[in-house]
Amino acid sequence: MLMKLSTRNSISSSLRVIQTSRFFSYVADEERVYASNSIIHPTAIVHPNALLGQGVSIGPFCSISSSAKLGNGCQLYPGSHVFGNTELGDSCTLMTGAVVGDDFPGCTVIGSNNAIGYHAVIGVKCQDLKYKPEDECFLEVGHNNDIREHTSIHRSSKSTDRTVIGDGNLIMGACHIAHDCKIGNNNIFANNTLLAGHVEVEDYVHTAGAAVVHQFCHLGSFSFLGGGSVVSQDVPKYMMVAGNRAELRGLNLVGLARRGFSIEEIRSLKTAYRKIFMCTDTTAVSFEEKLAQVEQHEGLIHIPAVRALLQSIRDSFAEDRRGICKYRSWNGC
Incomplete structure (x- = not known):
């Protein structure tokens, strides 16, 4: 009505x-x-x-x-x-x-x-x-x-x-x-x-x-x-x-x-970040090898946030993507 x-x-x-x-x-x-x-x-x-x-x-x-x-x-x-x-x-x-x-x-x-x-x-x-x-x-x-x-x-x-x-x-x-x-x-x-x-x-x-x-x-x-x-x-x-x-x-x-990430999650992400982006040594390990090492790290790979980080990085290197922003390597692992 x-x-x-x-x-x-x-x-x-x-x-x-x-x-x-x-x-x-x-x-x-x-x-x-x-x-x-x-x-x-x-x-x-x-x-x-x-x-x-x-x-x-x-x-x-x-x-x-x-x-x-x-x-x-x-x-x-x-x-x-x-x-x-x-x-x-x-x-x-x-x-x-x-x-x-x-x-x-x-x-x-x-x-x-x-x-x-x-x-x-x-x-x-x-x-x-x-x-x-x-x-x-x-x-x-x-x-x-x-x-x-x-x-x-x-x-x-x-x-x-x-x-x-x-x-x-x-x-x-x-x-x-x-x-x-x-x-x-x-x-x-x-x-x-x-x-x-x-x-x-x-x-x-x-x-x-x-x-x-x-x-x-x-x-x-x-x-x-x-x-x-x-x-x-x-x-x-x-x-x-x-x-x-x-x-x-x-x-x-x-x-x-x-956003409520736990201390363990943040600590694990920091470790993964150092191993991927900040580790330089005389063996000249490639970026791909660094990713693989973290993916095989028993203490890190069981953390969902670390797995999400690794997947996000790998997705950025797909054929139709632009890769990730540049980074500076620092001595010490």
């Missing part, structure tokens, strides 16, 4: 209400309208085919496209816009000037409880010259992400791929996530972190400000990128890198401790 509409004074004669199975859409051009606990400012432009959930708040000078879907409790601050085939989950917030979606083929799907900051641009056409405007392109964002001001996140460059953002990420101001990136969960990207196309980031990765990552690189879980790092090769799990070009600077010990 259609819920009752009321205004502070009178309902505009131009008000139209379209009932759907789950959503409601409203258009008003004079009075502020309260409907199903929703507020739509009269200066907002809401297409009659747009689908709006209950308790939606749309501020002044916003616009909603014909194929947009807004879940329950979404809030659009003044001057924010939802374009194209775009879906917002429940309780999403668009701050002033935020733009979500694009009129190009494809779609942008945003999960629940995401905050999109002032003048952020999410789900627009990629910056890849190989992209063809007639091709579908996609962006999928999970839940509980905080995407801060002036951030840009682009759709995929082709219909067979997707740009994907997981859950619980903090993406600070002026970051850029390019086409076809795959971002996991619970990552923190500090201001001005720039990810080129096809970058893959696992979980609990932390970048300091102004870090730059080359296309097709992989960042392993629990790794840390120092401020101003220029990363042109893979960063294995648990590692800390810094510099231009970025080099391995040891394990991310602070991050591992914060």
Whole structure:
């Protein structure tokens, strides 16, 4: 049953209400309208085919496209816009000037409880010259992400791929996530972190400000990128890198401790790291031999974190990967 509409004074004669199975859409051009606990400012432009959930708040000078879907409790601050085939989950917030979606083929799907900051641009056409405007392109964002001001996140460059953002990420101001990136969960990207196309980031990765990552690189879980790092090769799990070009600077010990790694796990990882990256002697053991030695070390290989580290390093040398960041060998094993 259609819920009752009321205004502070009178309902505009131009008000139209379209009932759907789950959503409601409203258009008003004079009075502020309260409907199903929703507020739509009269200066907002809401297409009659747009689908709006209950308790939606749309501020002044916003616009909603014909194929947009807004879940329950979404809030659009003044001057924010939802374009194209775009879906917002429940309780999403668009701050002033935020733009979500694009009129190009494809779609942008945003999960629940995401905050999109002032003048952020999410789900627009990629910056890849190989992209063809007639091709579908996609962006999928999970839940509980905080995407801060002036951030840009682009759709995929082709219909067979997707740009994907997981859950619980903090993406600070002026970051850029390019086409076809795959971002996991619970990552923190500090201001001005720039990810080129096809970058893959696992979980609990932390970048300091102004870090730059080359296309097709992989960042392993629990790794840390120092401020101003220029990363042109893979960063294995648990590692800390810094510099231009970025080099391995040891394990991310602070991050591992914060994430609850045990003393035994951290001690074993430190031993494995020393044997792989810091051991130099007169026998000139190759990098492959050092990996093999750790893989056969009875005291290390039974530790899951050590096995994950070794696998992350080996994966980086697969045919389609870029290898790992450079490292400096030090005397003493």
